[in-house]
Amino acid sequence: xxxxxxxxxxxxxxxxxxxxxxxxxxxxxxxxxxxxxxxxxxxxxxxxxxxxxxxxxxxxxxxxxxxxxxxxxxxxxxxxxxxxxxxxxxxxxxxxxxxxxxxxxxxxxxxxxxxxxxxxxxxxxxxxxxxxxxxxxxxxxxxxxxxxxxxxxxxxxxxxxxxxxxxxxxxxxxxxxxxxxxxxxxxxxxxxxxxxxxxxxxxxxxxxxxxxxxxxxxxxxxxxxxxxxxxxxxxxxxxxxxxxxxxxxxxxxxxxxxxxxxxxxxxxxxxxxxxxxxxxxxxxxxxxxxxxxxxxxxxxxxxxxxxxxxxxxxxxxxxxxxxxxxxxxxxxxxxxxxxxxxxxxxxxxxxxxxxxxxxxxxxxxxxxxxxxxxxxx
Amino acid sequence: xxxxxxxxxxxxxxxxxxxxxxxxxxxxxxxxxxxxxxxxxxxxxxxxxxxxxxxxxxxxxxxxxxxxxxx
Numbered sequence: 001x002x003x004x005x006x007x008x009x010x011x012x013x014x015x016x017x018x019x020x021x022x023x024x025x026x027x028x029x030x031x032x033x034x035x036x037x038x039x040x041x042x043x044x045x046x047x048x049x050x051x052x053x054x055x056x057x058x059x060x061x062x063x064x065x066x067x068x069x070x071x072x073x074x075x076x077x078x079x080x081x082x083x084x085x086x087x088x089x090x091x092x093x094x095x096x097x098x099x100x101x102x103x104x105x106x107x108x109x110x111x112x113x114x115x116x117x118x119x120x121x122x123x124x125x126x127x128x129x130x131x132x133x134x135x136x137x138x139x140x141x142x143x144x145x146x147x148x149x150x151x152x153x154x155x156x157x158x159x160x161x162x163x164x165x166x167x168x169x170x171x172x173x174x175x176x177x178x179x180x181x182x183x184x185x186x187x188x189x190x191x192x193x194x195x196x197x198x199x200x201x202x203x204x205x206x207x208x209x210x211x212x213x214x215x216x217x218x219x220x221x222x223x224x225x226x227x228x229x230x231x232x233x234x235x236x237x238x239x240x241x242x243x244x245x246x247x248x249x250x251x252x253x254x255x256x257x258x259x260x261x262x263x264x265x266x267x268x269x270x271x272x273x274x275x276x277x278x279x280x281x282x283x284x285x286x287x288x289x290x291x292x293x294x295x296x297x298x299x300x301x302x303x304x305x306x307x308x309x310x311x312x313x314x315x316x317x318x319x320x321x322x323x324x325x326x327x328x329x330x331x332x333x334x335x336x337x338x339x340x341x342x343x344x345x346x347x348x349x350x351x352x353x354x355x356x357x358x359x360x361x362x363x364x365x366x367x368x369x370x371x372x373x374x375x376x377x
Numbered sequence: 378x379x380x381x382x383x384x385x386x387x388x389x390x391x392x393x394x395x396x397x398x399x400x401x402x403x404x405x406x407x408x409x410x411x412x413x414x415x416x417x418x419x420x421x422x423x424x425x426x427x428x429x430x431x432x433x434x435x436x437x438x439x440x441x442x443x444x445x446x447x448x
Contacts (some may be wrong), residue, residue, distance in 0.1 A: 047417070047419050049419050049420070049423065051423060053427065055431075067423075069419055069422075069423065070419075071418060083418075085418070085419060085422070087422075087423075111445060111446075113445070115441075117441075130441045134445055136445070136446050138446060139445065139446030141445065141446075143441070144441075145440055145441025147439070147440070147441065154398065154401075156398045156399065160439075162439060162440045162441065163440060164440035164441040186436070186441075187440065188439055188440045190439070192414065193398075194398055194399055194404070194407055195396035195398065196396040196397055196398065196399060197399040197403040197404065197405075197406055197407065198406050198407075199396055200412060200414075202414050204437060204438070204439065206436050206437050206438075206439070206440065208436055230434070230435075230436060232434070232436040232437035233437070234437035234438060236414055238411070238412050238413075238414070240406045240407075240409065240411075242406070247409070247411040247412055249411070253437045255434040255435075255436065255437065257433065257434060259433070261433045261434065263432070263433065263434035265434075271411035279411070287428075287432060289432060289433050289434060315431060315432060315433055316433050321431075321432065341420070345427075345431070347431070364431070366427075366431065368427065370420070370423065372417070372419065372420060374417075
């Protein structure tokens with residue numbers, strides 16, 4: 001995943017800036033220490049993460065996931081950077097057949113995914129080539145991406161242009177739709193603008209187009225369109241409060257889906273720096289979506305017509321969702337950083353605010369805990 | 378490109394006050410990790426993957442993340 005980076009870097013060519021600025025940059029806290037900058041990063045990152053995820057519906061547990069993951073970023077030279085990551089998901093539990101009716105047998109699956117990206121910085125441009133693969137027992141996804149960032153002369157603005165292609169193969173273990181394929185392309189145009197010494201905004205417009213098998217082979221009668229297009233407009237804004245030594249982070253996303261669903265997402269977080277290297281970041285996210293055109297309300301299989309699209313997957317229903325979370329981080333010695341994240345998530349059809357929630361479906365809840373350990377080197 | 382730039386920034390800033398872009402020596406606060414978008418890429422990926430598997434909508438955070446059989 002690539003996004004336009006924050007417009008925070010200072011050109012490496014300090015000889016062109018002048019000794020006064022060079023002296024100013026030498027002041028503590030002025031020179032960006034982070035690797036995510038508009039010039040090639042000169043520091044590496046290694047990060048390890050461990051996720052425990054669990055979800056449930058009233059009276060019944062559903063899925064549990066354990067997922068270790070790793071990420072590394074290594075500068076190869078002044079202008080070349082390579083980064084990559086991998087994740088292993090181990091999943092078990094019960095999944096809905098239709099609406100909130102769960103499969104009787106316990107499901108066990110795993111997912112292994114990895115990606116790598118190489119970036120070359122040339123003047124006011126950075127070009128990234130990436131590749132990724134994700135493999136499950138019944139699913140294989142492979143793809144590549146090209147992202148180009150353009151930096152303004154004053155390094156206050158970054159443009160992002162990107163394209164990615166994806167090829168998926170589906171081989172359900174129940175034999176439904178063997179060797180099915182799905183191919184897709186994604187395009188993004190984005191801008192990141194530093195508005196002031198304490199304000200930064202980013203806006204990305206993403207277009208997705210794909211064709212192939214989009215149905216869920218494990219849900220009876222599930223028949224979805226064979227083409228899909230989405231438009232996603234994501235805008236984020238951060239403001240730093242100097243006196244409080246805190247950052248307010250706001251985000252909004254509008255997403256239009258050719259399946260018929262429209263969604264709105266709002267998020268806010270407050271990152272508060274505390275003494276002794278601690279940071280506490282409480283966050284809230286509100287999400288609401290309308291149902292897909294071919295989602296039919298209970299009881300199953302009301303509304304099903306042979307040869308027409310149909311789904312009883314509640315993820316395509318009309319509902320709202322709230323996430324409340326907290327991240328506690330601690331800067332340690334010698335470039336080490338540790339953080340613990342906890343989130344609680346709940347879907348409820350009564351929380352749909354741009355229309356009427358789908359009737360006859362239960363609430364859905366999840367919680368996840370995540371431990372991250374990072375080393376900057 | 379320029380018109381698109383203006384349109385996107387204007388849309389993002391609708392209703393906001395006038396800002397003065399920072400000088401090179403005024404970027405210390407912008408360089409703080411919490412002021413950067415997607416600073417912790419592993420965390421961003423994980424959060425997006427969770428929501429992708431539970432909601433109809435996905436995307437908007439860039440391209441090239443790879444697919445999964447979870448939706």
